[in-house]
Every structure is written in C-alpha cells, then in structure tokens.
Amino acid sequence: MSSQRATAFVPGHVTAFFSAHPADDPAVAGSRGAGVTLADGVTVRVSAADVAADGATGDAAAADAAAAAATADSGSRTIDGDRGSIGAVEDVLADLNATGADVAVETDLPIGAGFGVSGAAALGAALAANAAFDRGRSENDLVRTAHAAEVGRGTGLGDVVAQARGGVPVRLEPGAPGVGELDGVPASARVEYVTFDELSTEEVLGGDTTALSAAGEAALDRLRADPRLPTLMDAARGFARDADLLVPEVAEAVDAVDAAGGEAAMAMLGRTVFALGTGLSDAGYEPRACRVDAAGARLVDDRDRG
Numbered sequence: 001m002s003s004q005r006a007t008a009f010v011p012g013h014v015t016a017f018f019s020a021h022p023a024d025d026p027a028v029a030g031s032r033g034a035g036v037t038l039a040d041g042v043t044v045r046v047s048a049a050d051v052a053a054d055g056a057t058g059d060a061a062a063a064d065a066a067a068a069a070a071t072a073d074s075g076s077r078t079i080d081g082d083r084g085s086i087g088a089v090e091d092v093l094a095d096l097n098a099t100g101a102d103v104a105v106e107t108d109l110p111i112g113a114g115f116g117v118s119g120a121a122a123l124g125a126a127l128a129a130n131a132a133f134d135r136g137r138s139e140n141d142l143v144r145t146a147h148a149a150e151v152g153r154g155t156g157l158g159d160v161v162a163q164a165r166g167g168v169p170v171r172l173e174p175g176a177p178g179v180g181e182l183d184g185v186p187a188s189a190r191v192e193y194v195t196f197d198e199l200s201t202e203e204v205l206g207g208d209t210t211a212l213s214a215a216g217e218a219a220l221d222r223l224r225a226d227p228r229l230p231t232l233m234d235a236a237r238g239f240a241r242d243a244d245l246l247v248p249e250v251a252e253a254v255d256a257v258d259a260a261g262g263e264a265a266m267a268m269l270g271r272t273v274f275a276l277g278t279g280l281s282d283a284g285y286e287p288r289a290c291r292v293d294a295a296g297a298r299l300v301d302d303r304d305r306g
C-alpha cells in the first residue's frame with residue numbers, strides 16, 4: 001500500500017576534479033573524479049496530485065485514485081515555490097510512471113553553479129516517487145535511473161552516484177551502480193562557499209573534453225596516492241588550471257584564501273569557490289557554510305523538514 005506522498009533529501013555535491021567518460025549506454029557513461037558532498041542540499045517532495053490538494057491519506061479507494069493520478073500526463077512542478085522543472089527529474093518520473101505527481105524541489109543552493117542541483121533533484125525524485133507510489137525499486141535501481149536521466153540530459157556525469165554515497169566520494173570508475181566504482185576520503189569538515197555566477201554544464205560537457213580529462217586523470221592519481229582532504233584541494237587547483245576552466249573571480253578568491261593560510265578550489269562546473277574550515281571567512285569573504293554530508297541521499301520524514 002502506498003503512502004502517496006514522500007520526501008527525500010539529497011546532499012549538494014561539488015566536484016573538485018573530473019575526467020569525462022561518455023558512452024552510448026547512460027548507465028555506463030559517467031566520470032572519474034572526486035568531490036565533496038554537502039549537508040546543504042535539495043529536498044524533493046512527491047505527492048499524488050489529489051493528495052496534495054486534499055491532504056487525504058485515506059482509504060483504499062483514495063489510494064487507487066492517487067495511483068491513477070500519478071500516471072496522468074503531468075502534475076505540478078515547482079522549484080522553491082515557483083513553477084519550474086528540471087529535465088532529469090522529468091525523465092525519472094517517466095521511468096517510474098509518476099509523471100502525474102506533484103513535485104516540489106526546494107533548495108538553498110544556487111542552480112547551475114556547480115552544486116549538482118539537477119542530479120540531486122533527479123535522485124530525490126526517484127527516491128520519493130518510489131516510496132510515494134510503492135514502485136518496489138531497490139536503491140541501486142533508483143540511483144541508476146537518476147544517473148541515466150542526468151547523463152542523458154547532459155547536466156552531469158558523476159554527481160548522482162556521489163550524492164547517493166555522501167561524504168567525500170572518489171569516483172574510481174565511471175557509471176551507475178553495478179558499473180562504476182566508488183571509494184572515499186574518510187574525512188569530515190566544515191565547508192565554506194561563495195558563488196559568483198552560473199557556468200553551463202551542458203556547454204562544457206558538449207565541447208572537446210580531451211585536455212580536461214587528461215588533467216582529471218592526473219589529479220585522481222595524486223589523490224589515490226594520498227587520499228586526504230588537503231591533497232584533494234591541491235589536486236583540484238591543479239585541475240582547474242590545467243583544464244583551463246578557472247574564471248577570474250574564482251582564481252582571485254582561491255589566491256586570497258591561500259594568502260590567508262587556507263585551502264580553496266573551484267567547484268566544477270560553476271563560478272563557485274569552496275574552501276575548508278574558515279578559509280573564505282579568513283580571506284574577508286562572506287561565505288555560506290555547512291558540514292560535509294555524512295549520510296548520502298535519503299528518504300526523510302515530512303515532519304523533519306517542515
């Protein structure tokens with residue numbers, strides 16, 4: 001019996017460095033690399049359209065009506081309360097026969113600025129729709145669905161598998177569960193971040209990624225030899241420089257943090273700088289701050305998240 005509504009939380013993910021590995025099969029396509037998941041993330045609420053309207057949690061007839069509504073053409077879509085949709089989320093809902101559901105995406109993170117919001121929204125929609133409509137999929141299956149949707153839309157390669165894991169994920173082999181392979185840097189930290197503007201993931205991934213990927217592989221070799229946070233940050237700085245992705249505002253902030261004795265790097269793919277500890281505050285910026293997310297993507301009780 002389905003509950004007809006469910007809520008999932010998925011951490012943000014900043015990629016420190018990556019290499020791109022396209023493939024025809026979206027479960028095989030992905031990226032190698034490493035990054036940091038954030039306790040700041042994306043909450044996705046999925047509910048059958050009539051349940052959202054009526055607040056009914058009701059009897060078997062109501063459940064049948066709700067299940068039917070879930071597969072209707074399209075329910076409402078909001079991002080932070082305004083009408084809006086994310087392509088990868090739509091593909092996930094289609095895969096789960098849940099296009100008729102109402103889907104509310106909520107996040108304090110900026111979209112398109114290197115926090116993997118589209119991947120998080122896709123994974124959150126998969127977890128919540130599966131629970132709301134009792135689709136009976138396993139976690140790996142849902143991560144695969146969200147990964148394929150994200151890769152298919154060109155909005156990310158490795159965010160979904162990283163967000164499913166939490167912590168400081170290292171993507172050793174590209175692809176969805178069953179294909180890719182993950183490790184992690186066993187560390188927790190406070191992370192500060194400042195965003196200057198968006199950077200289109202679709203544009204960068206759609207261009208020539210040969211040089212970028214060579215730089216990403218070199219950075220991964222360094223981190224594998226010394227899986228510690230300072231090495232991740234140093235490898236990230238080398239990657240941004242060698243892959244020619246550094247933008248002036250970010251370069252200036254990274255230098256300022258370095259001059260103040262801290263560790264910072266550029267978040268891929270956004271005009272965003274992230275730092276460990278109080279790196280950005282110490283350098284005179286007014287950053288947002290959170291911890292590394294410890295748990296990875298998860299269903300949450302509606303009451304826990306207002």
Ligand SMILES: Nc1ncnc2c1ncn2[C@@H]1O[C@H](COP(=O)(O)OP(=O)(O)OP(=O)(O)O)[C@@H](O)[C@H]1O
Pocket residue numbers: 079084085086087088110111112113114115116117118119153154155156199200201202268269270
């Ligand atoms: N307000 C918005 N600003 C930017 N993109 C939006 C917005 N609303 C919906 N979208 C959609 O969300 C997706 C954003 O994907 P994109 O990969 O650029 O960002 P991201 O996942 O937040 O970050 P990144 O991949 O840089 O880590 C796009 O498919 C875009 O069409």
Ligand SMILES: CC(C)(CO)[C@@H](O)C(=O)[O-]
Pocket residue numbers: 015017018030031033114116155156157158159201205268269
């Ligand atoms: C391509 C990417 C940098 C976009 O955020 C990310 O998905 C990754 O690391 O694969």
